[in-house]
Every structure is written in structure tokens, then in C-alpha cells.
Amino acid sequence: MATNSNSYLREDQTGVDRIGKIFRPAQRFDHQLMRTRLTEEDFAERGLRVVAMSDVLEMENFQSSQSAFVSPPSRASQWLELTPAGEQNAVRPVAHAWMSIVEGRIAELRDIAVEEDLPFDEESAQAAVRFLRRLPRARQPSTFLVGGNIRLVWRNQDGEQIGLQFRGADKVQFVYLEREGGDLDSTMGLTSAAKVMRAITSPSMKRILRG
Amino acid sequence: MSASSYADRPRVDRHENVTRYAGGSHYDATTGEVNGSAFDREAKDADGLSVNRVGVLSRDKDEDRASTRRVLATRRTLGRTAIFVELNVGAALEALAEFEEDIFMCHDALEKEGDKAANPAHALVIGLPFKGEAVGSLKSELAGDRLRGVVCDTFPVIVPLAASDA
Numbered sequence: 358m359a360t361n362s363n364s365y366l367r368e369d370q371t372g373v374d375r376i377g378k379i380f381r382p383a384q385r386f387d388h389q390l391m392r393t394r395l396t397e398e399d400f401a402e403r404g405l406r407v408v409a410m411s412d413v414l415e416m417e418n419f420q421s422s423q424s425a426f427v428s429p430p431s432r433a434s435q436w437l438e439l440t441p442a443g444e445q446n447a448v449r450p451v452a453h454a455w456m457s458i459v460e461g462r463i464a465e466l467r468d469i470a471v472e473e474d475l476p477f478d479e480e481s482a483q484a485a486v487r488f489l490r491r492l493p494r495a496r497q498p499s500t501f502l503v504g505g506n507i508r509l510v511w512r513n514q515d516g517e518q519i520g521l522q523f524r525g526a527d528k529v530q531f532v533y534l535e536r537e538g539g540d541l542d543s544t545m546g547l548t549s550a551a552k553v554m555r556a557i558t559s560p561s562m563k564r565i566l567r568g
Numbered sequence: 569m570s571a572s573s574y575a576d577r578p579r580v581d582r583h584e585n586v587t588r589y590a591g592g593s594h595y596d597a598t599t600g601e602v603n604g605s606a607f608d609r610e611a612k613d614a615d616g617l618s619v620n621r622v623g624v625l626s627r628d629k630d631e632d633r634a635s636t637r638r639v640l641a642t643r644r645t646l647g648r649t650a651i652f653v654e655l656n657v658g659a660a661l662e663a664l665a666e667f668e669e670d671i672f673m674c675h676d677a678l679e680k681e682g683d684k685a686a687n688p689a690h691a692l693v694i695g696l697p698f699k700g701e702a703v704g705s706l707k708s709e710l711a712g713d714r715l716r717g718v719v720c721d722t723f724p725v726i727v728p729l730a731a732s733d734a
Contacts, residue, residue, distance in 0.1 A: 458598050465649070469592045473647060499601035502593035503608070504704035510603060516717055520604075522704060532709050534717075541717070545706050 398527075398551040406440045440555075455497035459489060466502040476505030481523040485509060488523070488550055493558055495566040516541055517565050519557050529553045533562070574615070574694045577674035582658030586619040586673065586691060589640060589725065592649030602653055602719060604712020605704065609697035612644065616692035619673070622654065624689035633723055640725075642685040643678075650725040659718040664696075664711060671695030 400406055463482050470477035485507040489498070498509040508522040520532040524547070531553055533544045557566060580586065590606035612618060625635035633652070640646065657673055664671050672694055678687040701708045 462596060462598055466593060469647070469649065473591060473593070473645075475593060497599060499596040499599040499603070501596060501603040501605060503603070503605045503709070504702065506704060508603060508605070508704075510601065512601065518713065520709065520713060522709065530704075530706060530709065532706070532713055534713060543710055543713075545710055547706070 398549060400437070401440065401551040401555065405437055407435050407437055409435060451492075451494055453489065453492070453495070453497070456489065458497060459500055460486065462500045463507060466500065466507070470502060470505075475502065477502065478505040478507075478525070480526050481506040484523040484526055484529075484550065485521075488521070488529075488554070491554065492566075493563075495563075496568045511566055511568075513565050513568055519562065519565050521553060521557075523550075531556075533557075533565075535562070535565075574674050574676075574692065577676065580621060580657050580673040580675065580691050582656075582661065584657050585622040585654050585720070586657060586660075587622060587636065587652040587654045588617070588619045589644070590651050590653050591647045595649065595651045595722075597649060602651070602716055602722060604709060604714070604716040606653055607696065607712045607715045608708050609703050613697060616694040617696045619691050619693060620687070620689040621675075621691050622689075636689065637725060637727070639685045639687045639689075642683055643687070646725050648726055651722045652725060653719045654721040654723075655715065655719050659720075660693075660715055663714040663718045666714070667698075667707075667711060669695050669698065 397407065463486070467477055467482070469475065485500075489509070496511060498511050501508045501510065503522055506522050506524055508520060510518060510520045512518040515536050516534065517536055518532070518534045520534075522530040524530055527550055528547055529550050530547045531545060533556075534541045535544070536542075556562060588606060590602060594603045594606035595601070596603075607617060610618075620636055620640075623632055625639070626632040636652065637646070661671060661673070673691055674694060676690050676692045678684075678690045680686040696711070697703075698705075698707055698711065
């Protein structure tokens with residue numbers, strides 16, 4: 358994807374336009390094009406999003422944190438911002454001490470699949486490992502093989518769980534069990550890894566990840 | 569045989585416990601956790617989910633478990649990392665009530681067949697796996713997770729030899 362960023366004159370700089378009018382700082386800007394190979398989902402997984410300038414101007418926190426270099430109204434521009442979840446959670450991957458154990462378990466599942474003539478989907482295994490490498494602080498999940506796919510499960514003492522079955526490169530089938538009063542309510546579906554990451558790292562669910 | 573042909577079979581009492589064989593793909597020894605997929609379809613589950621009634625082969629718990637291992641070893645290959653999961657029949661049926669399906673457990677004693685030992689403890693969970701659901705489907709997964717929530721015990725299929733037996 359490509360984003361446009363405006364660069365502005367510093368406070369000690371001045372410029373002259375084509376008709377000789379002198380610009381004060383923050384009134385003249387040059388468009389710069391920034392390119393990246395990251396996708397919107399990559400951004401989303403890290404609690405970031407690309408928003409149009411018009412949306413930025415609507416944001417409450419923009420009004421209170423205006424930089425000296427920003428001067429609305431501005432030409433069309435895109436901003437890289439934290440999502441609300443990103444602001445709350447500051448999702449940052451960590452290197453998990455248990456990662457080698459899980460990778461060893463996945464290798465064991467590959468062997469079991471051969472011994473018991475079960476299917477084993479390599480794309481699913483790679484997707485699960487990729488997901489875990491992007492996960493912020495969490496306990497080790499339990500790892501299983503279901504219909505050829507890797508399933509990761511976190512359960513806590515209360516019987517609550519996060520169950521994620523990796524169906525191919527980016528689809529995740531999820532089953533969440535959360536306690537509401539005396540009952541364990543279920544939420545389930547099929548969505549992208551990025552959306553699952555946002556959901557399970559939300560304040561209401563990360564307690565299940567962390568135990 | 570269809571589910572209706574099992575309807576007249578004696579039901580397993582709700583107070584009884586049953587065990588289910590779960591291969592290594594359903595059990596993570598690094599965390600000690602079992603997955604609900606232990607209750608999903610296997611090739612051997614033709615008419616329903618195969619389970620074994622606890623206390624039929626022997627009233628002594630250890631001997632009952634040893635007998636279960638011996639009988640099953642004549643009927644299937646036992647995985648080196650497999651376990652048995654045990655659950656109460658009443659608790660299991662209650663856990664599945666939300667699916668509003670006709671699910672029940674009935675006796676299904678197996679006769680000796682060539683080298684395969686008789687298994688008088690064998691029983692079937694009729695109504696599982698869900699008809700028309702693929703292994704690992706959302707519905708199957710939720711049902712498995714509900715059953716996993718009422719597992720009351722697990723024990724290994726393969727028991728290592730004690731040092732004194734070596």
C-alpha cells in the first residue's frame with residue numbers, strides 16, 4: 358500500500374510560492390509518497406490503522422495534541438494512527454519462552470499424523486506459528502491437530518477458554534467460552550487472524566490468555 | 569445401523585462413568601490438556617461415538633483400566649502418546665443439552681471376533697458425531713469443548729514398565 362505524507366516547513370524556515378507570496382511555516386507543504394509492503398491487516402495486528410485526514414480532524418485527541426507542524430485544513434492526506442484497541446493495549450509482540458516447546462509439539466503432531474494416517478496442513482501450522490510470534494504476553498497454549506489443522510487452546514481455572522483453529526493461511530475458526538454469572542457463554546465463528554488477535558488481546562479477554 | 573435402531577437398547581445409567589480413547593493429536597502432554605476433538609468423529613465411530621463403561625470389566629479401578637487397555641489393544645492400534653478420558657454420563661448429556669439433539673448412551677457389548685477380544689463394556693453415544701458435520705466444524709468443536717469441560721479424569725493408554733520389571 359502507499360500512503361501520502363505531508364512534510365511541513367520548520368518554524369525557522371520560509372518559502373516563496375510561484376507568485377512571490379511569502380509562506381509562513383506550516384502553510385506550505387510538500388507531498389511525499391511513502392510506500393510499504395505491509396498490509397492493512399499487518400497494521401491492524403499491531404494496533405495501527407490508516408485513516409483519511411478528514412477523519413483525523415474529527416478525532417477528539419487530535420484537537421488537543423496538535424503538532425506545530427500540522428495546519429488544517431490540509432490537502433488529502435493519510436495518517437498512521439493507533440486504533441482504539443491499540444491505544445488501550447499497545448499490542449506489542451514478545452519473544453515467548455515457550456515458543457520452542459510449541460514448535461516441538463507441532464513437529465510431534467506432524468509425526469503423529471504420519472503414524473496414524475491423519476491429514477496435516479503445513480499452511481495451518483505456519484499460520485499458527487506466525488500468530489504466536491505476533492502475540493503479546495501470554496501463557497503457553499495447548500496445541501492439537503484437528504482435521505489436519507492446528508488448534509491452539511488457552512483455558513483458565515474457571516473453565517473459560519480461547520480456542521483457535523487455523524484453517525489455511527489466514528482464516529481462524531474461534532470458539533471462546535467466557536463466564537457470565539454461573540454460565541459459560543460461547544462465542545464462535547470464522548474470521549481473519551488480525552481480527553482474532555484484536556479480540557483476544559482486548560481487556561476483557563486477555564485475562565484468559567494470561568491465566 | 570441407524571440411530572433409531574439403537575433406541576430400544578438399554579441405556580447407560582446417568583450415574584455411570586465412561587471412558588473414551590483419545591489419540592496423541594487430542595492430548596498435549598506439555599500442558600496436560602485434552603482437546604474437545606477427542607469426542608469428534610474417528611474412522612471407527614461408525615454408528616456413534618465409541619466409549620467404555622467404567623467398572624464393567626472389573627470393580628477394581630486399576631484392574632478395570634488394565635483390562636480396558638488389554639481389550640482395546642486387540643481391537644485397534646494404541647498410540648504411544650494416547651490417553652483415556654473419563655466423564656460422567658449425566659454430566660456429559662447435560663453439557664450437550666444446548667444443541668437440542670437427541671443424544672443418548674446405550675449398551676453395545678462387542679463379541680469376540682477372531683483375535684479381537686470381547687468387550688462387554690463397550691457402549692455408544694448415539695447422536696454424536698453430529699450428522700453432516702465435518703471433523704473440526706464449528707458445531708463439532710463447540711460440542712467437543714463442552715464435553716471437555718466435564719472430563720473428570722484422564723489416564724495413559726500405554727503404561728511405562730516400572731524399573732523393577734525391566
